[in-house]
Amino acid sequence: MSSLLVLDNVVKRFGGIVATNGLSFHVDRGESLALIGPNGAGKTTIFSLIMGEHRQNSGTIKLNGEEISNLPTHKRIQKGVARTYQVPRPFSEMDVAGNIRVGMMPDNLWQMITRGADPDGELAIARSVGFRDADLSRKPSELSMGDLRKLELARTLATRPEVMLLDEVFAGLTVGEIEQISHLLAEKRKQGLTYIIVSHDLRALEPLVDRAVAMTFGKAIAEGSFSDVMDDEAVRSAYLGQ
Amino acid sequence: MPRLLLAWAAFAVIMLLLPQVVSPGTLRIIIFANFLAIFAMSWDFISGKTGYISFGHPFLIGIGAYTSAILSYRFGVPVSLSIPLAVLATMIGGTLFFLPALRIKGTYFALVTLAFMELMYQLVQVIRPDLTGGTRGISGIKTILSGAVPNFYLSFGLMFAIALALWLLSRTRIGTALDAISMNEEAVSGSGLNTTRLKLFAFMVSALVAGLGGAFYAHYLGSIAPRALFDINFVFTIIVSALIGGSSTVIGPIIGAYFMTFLLEYLRPVLPGSERYLVYGLIALVLYVYQPKGIMELLRKLGVRAGGGRTGRAGNV
Numbered sequence: 260m261s262s263l264l265v266l267d268n269v270v271k272r273f274g275g276i277v278a279t280n281g282l283s284f285h286v287d288r289g290e291s292l293a294l295i296g297p298n299g300a301g302k303t304t305i306f307s308l309i310m311g312e313h314r315q316n317s318g319t320i321k322l323n324g325e326e327i328s329n330l331p332t333h334k335r336i337q338k339g340v341a342r343t344y345q346v347p348r349p350f351s352e353m354d355v356a357g358n359i360r361v362g363m364m365p366d367n368l369w370q371m372i373t374r375g376a377d378p379d380g381e382l383a384i385a386r387s388v389g390f391r392d393a394d395l396s397r398k399p400s401e402l403s404m405g406d407l408r409k410l411e412l413a414r415t416l417a418t419r420p421e422v423m424l425l426d427e428v429f430a431g432l433t434v435g436e437i438e439q440i441s442h443l444l445a446e447k448r449k450q451g452l453t454y455i456i457v458s459h460d461l462r463a464l465e466p467l468v469d470r471a472v473a474m475t476f477g478k479a480i481a482e483g484s485f486s487d488v489m490d491d492e493a494v495r496s497a498y499l500g501q
Numbered sequence: 502m503p504r505l506l507l508a509w510a511a512f513a514v515i516m517l518l519l520p521q522v523v524s525p526g527t528l529r530i531i532i533f534a535n536f537l538a539i540f541a542m543s544w545d546f547i548s549g550k551t552g553y554i555s556f557g558h559p560f561l562i563g564i565g566a567y568t569s570a571i572l573s574y575r576f577g578v579p580v581s582l583s584i585p586l587a588v589l590a591t592m593i594g595g596t597l598f599f600l601p602a603l604r605i606k607g608t609y610f611a612l613v614t615l616a617f618m619e620l621m622y623q624l625v626q627v628i629r630p631d632l633t634g635g636t637r638g639i640s641g642i643k644t645i646l647s648g649a650v651p652n653f654y655l656s657f658g659l660m661f662a663i664a665l666a667l668w669l670l671s672r673t674r675i676g677t678a679l680d681a682i683s684m685n686e687e688a689v690s691g692s693g694l695n696t697t698r699l700k701l702f703a704f705m706v707s708a709l710v711a712g713l714g715g716a717f718y719a720h721y722l723g724s725i726a727p728r729a730l731f732d733i734n735f736v737f738t739i740i741v742s743a744l745i746g747g748s749s750t751v752i753g754p755i756i757g758a759y760f761m762t763f764l765l766e767y768l769r770p771v772l773p774g775s776e777r778y779l780v781y782g783l784i785a786l787v788l789y790v791y792q793p794k795g796i797m798e799l800l801r802k803l804g805v806r807a808g809g810g811r812t813g814r815a816g817n818v
């Protein structure tokens with residue numbers, strides 16, 4: 260199996276804080292990976308580095324064997340990565356369909372002007388994350404947290420990513436909503452989507468991943484099957500406080 | 502969509518019949534309103550849509566006005582050529598204007614654009630006053646038409662064509678993408694779109710409209726002077742028109758421009774000095790606090806109420 264995304268010895272400092280401290284890991288095509296660690300471990304920072312929202316101080320990030328560290332964010336999305344945000348950030352004045360529309364747009368001014376939107380495509384994506392048809396005309400302000408998370412997923416899926424970075428997709432959700440999103444991710448996984456998922460909800464995480472990487476203070480401390488990682492001494496003391 | 506087109510057609514018909522019912526004096530006021538509407542639409546296409554607030558639009562309008570005036574007055578270039586050249590010059594100027602925006606955002610952008618306007622004011626007076634006419638400006642510029650009625654039709658035709666073009670453009674996906682930038686620029690990049698290119702496009706369109714308006718304005722007035730053009734009150738009139746009319750729509754800045762023009766006009770006999778601007782500032786502020794989406798939204802709500810809610814969403818008008 261070829262590695263789709265490879266991080267090698269990545270370092271990111273924010274002033275005196277070392278948020279990522281020589282981290283290396285990889286995800287293979289079709290694989291799903293959990294990234295776990297306590298608050299402030301540097302999980303979100305890694306996503307920002309992969310997306311180019313922050314630049315690493317050193318180390319390499321390769322997608323499909325190609326170094327992407329020097330590309331601007333929008334180019335990286337075109338190469339096949341996309342992320343959701345811990346705090347959902349929809350386009351607040353646009354309805355669900357409009358939000359998905361922006362995700363689906365080609366990066367080509369001429370086509371943006373001459374070719375219209377694709378309502379069927381928008382509907383298909385909305386349905387694939389569990390929206391009902393009537394939801395397409397709803398504004399983010401009318402949506403529950405669960406629906407906002409779905410909208411994040413839909414907007415991200417609309418860019419047709421090869422690998423998705425999912426940041427705390429279960430945070431702030433009811434038990435029912437967690438079940439719904441889990442079901443959806445399981446479905447996407449079966450369809451062959453590659454993703455890296457960050458969550459504090461370990462129970463929800465376990466059935467959704469092939470492998471886990473545990474980290475603290477910007478460093479990987481364990482890697483392997485989910486249960487092996489959870490049983491690891493270092494992980495237990497760092498993450499579970501035991 | 503058909504209902505909206507109908508509304509546009511109705512608006513055009515009413516305006517075309519207007520010279521039959523109002524005096525030439527009133528027509529002259531409306532001519533000014535048409536030009537103000539063009540400038541407000543130009544401002545709104547960049548600032549209202551993307552959220553990058555320009556305080557320097559007179560810089561762009563000035564390039565259009567001065568280029569066409571100088572070419573036709575000093576070099577005898579026919580207006581049919583001087584105006585397109587002026588528009589081109591404004592678009593090049595607009596790109597220069599845009600460059601700072603590549604690096605800076607928000608408040609600083611507003612300040613830099615303001616500096617551009619001031620710079621232009623100084624340059625026009627210092628550099629080649631033999632061409633620009635220095636502080637006194639240029640008068641005796643060739644006019645395209647004479648008389649209130651023909652000029653009313655010309656200014657309205659120009660304004661209407663620009664409005665329709667911008668409206669159609671806003672309805673495409675590029676309009677959606679520009680709106681998205683004002684809501685969350687990072688997420689637009691995160692959708693795989695080059696936001697720099699989108700913003701540059703918006704600037705170019707804005708500059709094109711400003712240049713067109715500026716050039717026609719110079720040929721309507723027959724004279725230009727730097728103090729009137731590069732004036733902070735002029736920028737405020739443009740911005741306030743767009744904001745109180747209804748930003749990020751096309752019809753909003755038009756309504757706002759008409760409102761502002763008539764407000765200024767009716768205040769003129771009562772308050773001849775610059776206190777007038779204070780009064781309109783206050784009115785604009787109250788309106789803006791009460792309804793940040795502008796007169797456009799007020800009218801829409803009234804329409805919904807009157808139509809028993811049937812009217813529904815006005816869409817991206």
Ligand SMILES: Nc1ncnc2c1ncn2[C@@H]1O[C@H](COP(=O)(O)OP(=O)(O)OP(=O)(O)O)[C@@H](O)[C@H]1O
Binds near residue numbers: 298
């Ligand atoms: N933009 C920033 N500027 C300065 N410091 C930052 C910035 N972003 C993150 N940090 C710091 O980097 C460290 C890692 O933060 P990060 O958000 O990546 O952690 P996390 O693992 O996602 O935590 P959480 O589980 O709370 O979401 C923290 O100490 C944080 O304060």
Ligand SMILES: [Mg+2]
Binds near residue numbers: 303304345
């Ligand atoms: Mg985080």
